[in-house]
Amino acid sequence: MADRSPAGNLWYGIVPAVSLVAAFFVVPIGYTVLLSVQSPETGAWTFDNYRNFFSNAVFTSALLRTLWLSLTVVLLSSIIAFALTYFLVFIADPKRRVLWLLLLVAPFWTSFAIRAFSWQLVLADAGLITWTVEYLTGYLPQLKLLYTMGASVLGFTLFGTILISLLIFSVMITIDPRLIEASTDLGASRTRTFVEVILPLSLPGWCIGAVLTFIVCVGDYAVPTLLGGGFRPVLAQLMLSILKGTYDLPTAATFAVILVVLVALATVPLLAAVRHVRFQS
Amino acid sequence: MTGAVTAGRTHRWLFGGFFWIAASIIYAPIIVMIVFSFNSSRFQVMPFRKFTTDWYARVFADAQYVEGLINSLLVAGSVSLIATAIAFLCAYSLVNSEFPGKMLVTVFVLAPLAVPLILIGISMRLYFVSLGFQPSLGLAGVGQVIYVMPLAILNLRNRIAQIPKSQEEAAWALGASRLRSMLEIVLPNCKFAIAATLILTFTFAFDEFVIAYFLTNFSITLPIKIWTSLVTGFDPAINAVGTMVFLFSMGLGICSQLLLMKERKR
Structure with a gap:
């Protein structure tokens, strides 16, 4: 047990990590949230930034x-x-x-931007598919x-497939x-075995993979820019152009907060659902 | 020999075929990129003209690519060392110590995993610029430490938890201090996991460009240079750069996974 150790409890090993996360993650995000509820001109508390966001058709779309x-x-x-995972675990040769x-x-460990670019070579008007x-x-x-x-969906789906398969x-x-x-001995079909045995037992891994994929999709601008193009922008693309272009900081902060809320709304019910399923089985 | 499900022939062909089709779709565009990197034509269109390695030579003759590469190696190297060291201490304490709020601390240090990278970049930029700091490579490095540290903690925590407690307790009984037992028993026991974590965090930091893009102004890393080439104009050398970065990162990623598996088996 920990308290039988000579130097007592070594809890202070967490201090560097906790301080880093507090100083460079929690505080900046807190500042961003505050910035989003302040008026850009007067600095007074206001929800105007959010009202502007939801009344702007470009932003809401x-x-x-x-x-x-x-x-x-x-x-x-x-x-x-x-x-894919079903094949690997239950059908493929276990040695291989x-x-x-x-x-x-x-390919999961390599640059997102480069993989998106390589799809440009295939999909472009003078690309491999058209040529073929x-x-x-x-x-x-x-x-x-x-x-x-469709090209954006393709780019992200390949990434998501890899990540979720791994998990x-x-x-x-x-x-x-x-x-x-x-x-199977009790007479269940393969489909039934999958639905009633394999699927519920795999849900914890799937859940983490699905959440991480969702987080990457809502926050990435490389794939939407290189494959989706600029005419139908996603939130991350607008954020980038605001921050590097017009430099409207409160609006950028508002975007950031909406992104966090989006992630939280998607993540929390999913995690709760999986916990529920796990306790039942 | 087949797996646990006694798969019928069609069943096996169906899923096997699907697997290989998916794998080819994942690799096809990358192979196209590698092929084009040796194509003498300035334009990335078929048909293939003539074999050349000129684009590779041109990358290394381009001062911006070289500067980006050096910056990336320096930043990713420091990020990986710092993140792994801090993560090791944190993971050790989380596994081997009892203190109130341990669950909360775990969630807290893993929290950066739960937000999009763009959020780490944008909020750090807004905050530190408001404090009067200018975006720089150092700031980008700090942002990347926040990004890769949770992954390092998860990796190391799993490994440290597998080490039998009895070894450390024997060392304490023989009078070793907590620090000494950690250095002489725990550290050698997870050297492969530490090496894997160093490589993994290096790879992620080396390829990361969302945080770096927001937190630097004029000094560039390799991914930023690549990104700029991709969106601003047509650079025929980009296939060669992409090929090299792809193979480099993929090699590192596979190495780190093999190291992790090696230790798990022993």
């Missing part, structure tokens, strides 16, 4: 777009990741599956794949094979 994009990505990535997993997730279609059919198609919401794998691999055998 960016908010809805961000939400739609992020939820679509989380949904698609989750479905794909479950199929770690190798396949590494192959699948290796022209080469095969002999006529030049007008595909317009790049700078669309589901770490949980799914710990499922006792005897549970699966018991389920």
